[in-house]
Amino acid sequence: SNLETSATRPFDLRFEGLSGKAVIAYGEYGENAPTYRTWDGAWSSAASASNVGGDQNWIDMASKTGANEILMITLENENNDVSVQRWDGSAWSYSNEIETLSGSSYESIAAAYPM
Numbered sequence: 001s002n003l004e005t006s007a008t009r010p011f012d013l014r015f016e017g018l019s020g021k022a023v024i025a026y027g028e029y030g031e032n033a034p035t036y037r038t039w040d041g042a043w044s045s046a047a048s049a050s051n052v053g054g055d056q057n058w059i060d061m062a063s064k065t066g067a068n069e070i071l072m073i074t075l076e077n078e079n080n081d082v083s084v085q086r087w088d089g090s091a092w093s094y095s096n097e098i099e100t101l102s103g104s105s106y107e108s109i110a111a112a113y114p115m
Contacts, residue, residue, distance in 0.1 A: 011027070024037050071111040
């Protein structure tokens, strides 16, 4: 795989709240969508989440307690845009860009579900 190699963290892993299935998402150089895989005893094939418009410098995810939902927030390196998408237990939702030109190349994002 062609993971980003600069001083970033273009990956994260979380477990679904009900099934316990692991979901890992990671950015690959030259890909506008994070790649993801799932683990439930064996790794799934790599697939693409929704397009975020550029290579991902930072990825953060959060699991929803009592559900198979996972939020993923990304900071991409083209324009430092911030996008959010939701895993529903089987697929990623459309990516919603929530900030353009954030001006940050550092980890300035975090995903969270309300308690």
